[in-house]
Amino acid sequence: MEITKEKILQALSTVHDPDLKKDLVTLQMIRDLQVEGNNVRFTVMLTTPACPLKEMIRKDCLQAIEQHVGADIQVDINMSSEVTTIRDTSPLLPQVKNIIAIASGKGGVGKSTVASNLAVALAQMGAKVGLVDADIFGPSIPTMFNCLREKPTVKQVEGKNVIIPLQQYGVKLMSIGLLVSENEAVVWRGPMASKALQQFLGDTDWGELDYLLIDLPPGTSDIHLTLVQSVPVTGAVIVTTPQKVALADARKGLAMFRQAQINVPVLGIVENMAYFTPAELPDHQYYIFGKDGGKMLAEQTGTALLGQIPLVQSIRESGDSGYPAVLKKPTEGEGGTSAESEAFERLAQEFARQVAIRNANFDKTKRVEINT
Numbered sequence: 001m002e003i004t005k006e007k008i009l010q011a012l013s014t015v016h017d018p019d020l021k022k023d024l025v026t027l028q029m030i031r032d033l034q035v036e037g038n039n040v041r042f043t044v045m046l047t048t049p050a051c052p053l054k055e056m057i058r059k060d061c062l063q064a065i066e067q068h069v070g071a072d073i074q075v076d077i078n079m080s081s082e083v084t085t086i087r088d089t090s091p092l093l094p095q096v097k098n099i100i101a102i103a104s105g106k107g108g109v110g111k112s113t114v115a116s117n118l119a120v121a122l123a124q125m126g127a128k129v130g131l132v133d134a135d136i137f138g139p140s141i142p143t144m145f146n147c148l149r150e151k152p153t154v155k156q157v158e159g160k161n162v163i164i165p166l167q168q169y170g171v172k173l174m175s176i177g178l179l180v181s182e183n184e185a186v187v188w189r190g191p192m193a194s195k196a197l198q199q200f201l202g203d204t205d206w207g208e209l210d211y212l213l214i215d216l217p218p219g220t221s222d223i224h225l226t227l228v229q230s231v232p233v234t235g236a237v238i239v240t241t242p243q244k245v246a247l248a249d250a251r252k253g254l255a256m257f258r259q260a261q262i263n264v265p266v267l268g269i270v271e272n273m274a275y276f277t278p279a280e281l282p283d284h285q286y287y288i289f290g291k292d293g294g295k296m297l298a299e300q301t302g303t304a305l306l307g308q309i310p311l312v313q314s315i316r317e318s319g320d321s322g323y324p325a326v327l328k329k330p331t332e333g334e335g336g337t338s339a340e341s342e343a344f345e346r347l348a349q350e351f352a353r354q355v356a357i358r359n360a361n362f363d364k365t366k367r368v369e370i371n372t
Contacts, residue, residue: 003038
C-alpha cells in the first residue's frame, strides 16, 4: 500500500487537541510533512513550549497513523511550539504576543514571588518572557532576581532614548527599583506612577516576547487602569492565600477585570501558601491559613485554578537570595526536582494552557477606553 501525505493527514485529523477541542489538521498544527517510502516525518506545532499535553499528543499521533495507515511505518515527530496571540494592532509592544496582568486584592499574598517564579519557569521551558515590576512604590523584583545594584542601559533609536531591559535567568526585567537607590523611597502622586509604567511599556526595547507579565501593585488603582488603557491585555491572573480576608479582596480584584468597561479575561487563580510542609516532614501538609480557599473561589467564580503553591521556607529564602525557587535542584541523593520547583512548573504549564484556550475561544483584546 502506497503511503501518501493525504493518508497521513487524514489519519492525523482524528487526533484532537484536548483543550482546543479541534483536530490537529484543522488547527494547522501539523507542519513540514514529508513522506518517503515507509518513512514519515512531520512537526507538531504546539501552542506553547510549556504544553503539559505534549507526550499525550505525540502518542495519539503515532497511534492514529498505525491504526488508519499501517503498523510498519517509521514515524519521526518533531514537537515544537509557536505561542498563539490574538492581539489587535497596537503601537505599543507590537512584537509581544501576550500581555498578562498578575494581580492580587491585597498585599502580602506572595504575588511577586508567584510572578517571578512563573516567569522563570516559562523561560526554562523555552518561552520568550519579560517581567515588568509595576509596583512603583514597593518594587521587589530586583531583590528576587538578585540585580539590585544593576542598572539598565539606554540606546538611541531614531533620536529617542530607549531603555534596554536587564536579563536574568532568561527573563527580561524592568522595575523602578533598577532606576533608584534601594534605600530611596518613591514618593509620587498617582499620575507620576502611571507615567512610569507607560515608560516601562513604551520606552523599553522588549523585542519579541511570548509573554510579558505585569506584576501589579496590590488592590485596584491608577496603575491597573493605566495598564488596560495603554495596551491590550490578554488576561489576568489573581493571586490569593486561602484565608477569608485575602479571598474577599481577591474577589474584588477579579471583579475589577470583569467589569463591562474593562472586560479583561481572568485566566485563573493561584492559591499561594496553600499548605505548610516542614522540611523534616515532606509528606505532611498543614493548612495554616485554611484549606482550599483559592480552589473554592475559582469554583464559585467559574475560573480555573492554576495552581496551589505550598508554604515552605525555601521559597522565602529563594526570594531573599534572588535565586527563584523554581531553579532549585534537589538535595544530594534525591532525584527529579524539588517539590517547590515542581509546583511552579505545574503552574507555568497550566498558565500557558489557559492562555492558549483563551486565545482560541475569545475575541481579540483591545485597549480599554475609559472616560474619567
